[in-house]
Amino acid sequence: MTPAADPPADSLAPPIRSDVLIVGAGPVGLFAAFEAGVIGLSCQIVDALDKIGGQCTELYPDKPIYDIPAIPSCTARDLVERLMTQCKPFDVPIHLDQRVESVEQRDDGRWTVRTGRGLVFDVAAIMLAAGNGAFVPQKLTLPEALPLESRHVHYSVPRVADFAGKTVVVAGGGDSALDWALALRKVARRVTLVHRRSGFSAADSSVASMRRAVEAGEMDFVVGAITGLSVQGDALKALTLRHIEGETQLETEHLVALYGLVADLGPIAQWGLTIHGGRVDVDTSNYESSRPGIFAVGDIANYPNKQKLILSGFHEASLALRKAYSYAYPEKKRVHIHSSYDAKLAEKVAAAG
Ligand SMILES: Cc1cc2nc3c(=O)[nH]c(=O)nc-3n(C[C@H](O)[C@H](O)[C@H](O)COP(=O)(O)OP(=O)(O)OC[C@H]3O[C@@H](n4cnc5c(N)ncnc54)[C@H](O)[C@@H]3O)c2cc1C
Known part of the structure; x- marks a missing residue:
């Protein structure tokens, strides 16, 4: 083959x-x-x-x-x-x-x-x-995500270089989400991993690497569900995150949603x-x-x-x-x-x- x-x-x-x-x-x-x-x-x-x-x-x-x-x-x-x-x-x-x-x-x-x-x-x-x-890829169900697709909202990472110097949120709790969050933190201005809960379905070794990177201040991890996208002009400005304490805004230029297939x-x-x-x-x-x-x-x-x-x-x-x-x-x-x-x-x- x-x-x-x-x-x-x-x-x-x-x-x-x-x-x-x-x-x-x-x-x-x-x-x-x-x-x-x-x-x-x-x-x-x-x-x-x-x-x-x-x-x-x-x-x-x-x-x-x-x-x-x-x-x-x-x-x-x-x-x-x-x-x-x-x-x-x-x-x-x-x-x-x-x-x-x-x-x-x-x-x-x-x-x-x-x-x-x-x-x-x-x-x-x-x-x-x-x-x-x-x-x-399982896509976001938010209507505002569609016009931003491929420019600010992504369901894969074809070229790491596209995220150099940018703020990036990676969403998901599986292997792809953790592996990409770890990889992107090396080129992006700031990477935040967002997941609905603090437990992950990714390999234990990836979870341990992510937690080490967060402790070292190399990236952030936030628990929350993405419930909205704020758009300015035709660019992504921030995400609305819902969590136990209520809703917050998280500023970002790019969202990479890796929710599985x-x-x-x-x-x-x-x-x-x-x-x-x-x-x-x-x-x-x-x-x-x-x-x-x-x-x-x-x-x-x-x-x-x-x-x-x-x-x-x-x-x-x-x-x-x-x-x-x-x-x-x-x-x-x-x-x-x-x-x-x-x-x-x-x-x-x-x-x-
Ligand atoms: C958790 C789990 C455990 C299982 N355990 C067993 C078990 O113990 N024993 C057993 O016999 N079976 C088991 N199964 C079922 C087994 O995996 C499936 O029967 C088997 O994978 C079917 O094989 P397939 O080649 O027909 O399809 P798939 O394995 O589904 O492969 C189909 C491929 O076609 C590709 N494709 C589809 N559309 C297109 C397109 N338009 N163009 C190009 N490519 C396309 C897809 O990307 C995919 O890679 C299990 C399934 C699951 C989910």
């Missing part, structure tokens, strides 16, 4: 041609990439996040999983690493930070798929392994697929959606008695890819070989070490 060095959003790079596009680098998307290689399909993976692993990485990396066949126990992070190792023989390009936005079927039956950052794919089939949808089916809902309860209806003989050539596997698939389990997604991907083969190579008859008898696969696995 290779992280792809994608061209800038405004480049006119030609479409990336492949047999299958896998949307989602969660456990099911990663296994699908392996299985595609086994049956002789080329594929590319895209994920909206900047890291692989889907829910396993984002929601419970250190929790043990006990129901993966033949692995009595491993953490979610470890499972993702094992899936990456399994994929290695096929060296599948993986495009991170790329949310798939639109699909369009051409007259020749192939699909043109576009991401929000300008990548274009030309594929015979699309494998949606998109879980609950793309993870997007929420899943959003987003653009996939507009693709003309039959969807129930935010999931894509599929035919369980091949996990194909209502649009032939688009498949849905893993948590995003909807059918009677669907179980949102990793092992169910593995099975679904395996069957879906066999049907996808007929779109990529309509003239060929795919001959089934057990992996234990597949000499070419054995060579590839050996070469990958």
